[in-house]
Amino acid sequence: MTEHIQVSGKGFAYQVTIGPGLLQQPQQFAGLQAADGVLIVSNDVVAELYLATLQQSLQTAGIDCHACIVPDGEQHKTIATWQSIVDHLVRMQANRKTVVMALGGGVVGDMAGFAAASYMRGIRVVQLPTTLLAQVDAAIGGKTGVNLPSGKNLVGAFHQPSMVVMDSDTLHTLPEREYRAGLAEVVKYAMIMDAGFFAWLEQHADALLQRHAQSLTAMIGTCVRHKAEVVAADTLEQGRRALLNYGHTFAHALESQTAYTHWLHGEAVAIGMHLAASFSHQAGDINAEVVNRQLQLLLRFGFDLSLPAGLQAEALANAMLLDKKADQRGITLVLPRAIGAAVISPDHDCASLVKHFQYHLQAAPRQGADVNAECSQPDPSHAPPQHSSNQEDENHDH
Secondary structure: OOEEEEEEEOOEEEEEEEEOOHHHOHHHHHHHOOOOOEEEEEEHHHHHHHHHHHHHHHHHOOOOEEEEEEOOOHHHOOHHHHHHHHHHHHHOOOOOOOEEEEEEOHHHHHHHHHHHHHHHHOOEEEEEEOOHHHHHHHOOOOEEEEEEOOEEEEEEEEOOOOEEEEEHHHHHHOOHHHHHHHHHHHHHHHHHHOHHHHHHHHHHHHHHHOOOHHHHHHHHHHHHHHHHHHHHHOOOOOOHHHHHHOOHHHHHHHHHHOOOOOOOHHHHHHHHHHHHHHHHHHOOOOOHHHHHHHHHHHHHOOOOOOOOOOOOHHHHHHHHHOOOOOEOOEEEEEEEEEOOEEEEEEEEOHHHHHHHHHHHHHHOOOOOOOOOOOOOOOOHHHOOOOOOOOHHHOOOOO
16 A cells, blocks of 8 residues: 655645555656656665666666665764765766655655755655664655764755665665664654554554554654644744754753764664653653653654763763754754653753753663652563674674
């Protein structure tokens, strides 16, 4: 079954196509026949699995294509890697009719999108996400960029894709740890805007962990529709779209303080959502049930919500000051008010965040012990399964 979802806003409109086997269907790319060449950007892991299939489809559709393979992993989401993509465009004499195709997860999508946004002040990009995280979130909405040593996504641009093609079959080759990491972004949508979807996730958690095809399609489609609605209303993140950063401000600080090598992005987001809910609870804005329902679902999806030894509360809080949503008045957080509802909460001072980090660093709960003594202990029957022991997959985009 193939699903089509329209994403539109001021000055842009494109279609998201979701379904199995789409990379093998040349007709999906017929709209690119007028392009002056295509540059496929992928990483060395994804390219081995899907590059030949995509190239064959493009060639069958009569489209000339080149490939640029970049290193795999968040630690390579840098200006140097972005420049290597741009240099490849120069070598192939790309012009404003050339199209960049991003074949991979969020790292590839962000870097390829930023290269397309900046080359000749903007050429078309097509997003072909192959990870769950990218399919439910990163490939939609036009955010592109690279990391700096001092912070995540500090250099980038808004650049909407001209189309998004999500081949759900690519999720079957996704390592277990990478797949579970993508579920954090799914929980995010439910927490901030859809209590019914949250309950559905609780009911269908086992089927989703088993990657049941019908459940996957329903889950991805729901997330894409929510993202499309928010992007249409607030394309440049000047208001409501900031809600999509739930958990991310904490997560970005954690990632930057561990050089983007300790967690997959979704794993850091899961911890960030746990920290955000705990922060709201300690402020008296939500009750223990909200914290624990989110906690139990994250545990069920296999997340370890502990903070590693060696992190410093002051350094983490200072890293949050570099977040794009911080200003001279303080740090802006997205905080839950109920299951399915969140608010954009500005002007939090560094001292309160230092105290919050100190609490969690001292508690150091392995696999998500409760946020404080007022919350009931999590049900031990919901203890998470172990992460994959295949360390080479730790930072893979796919």
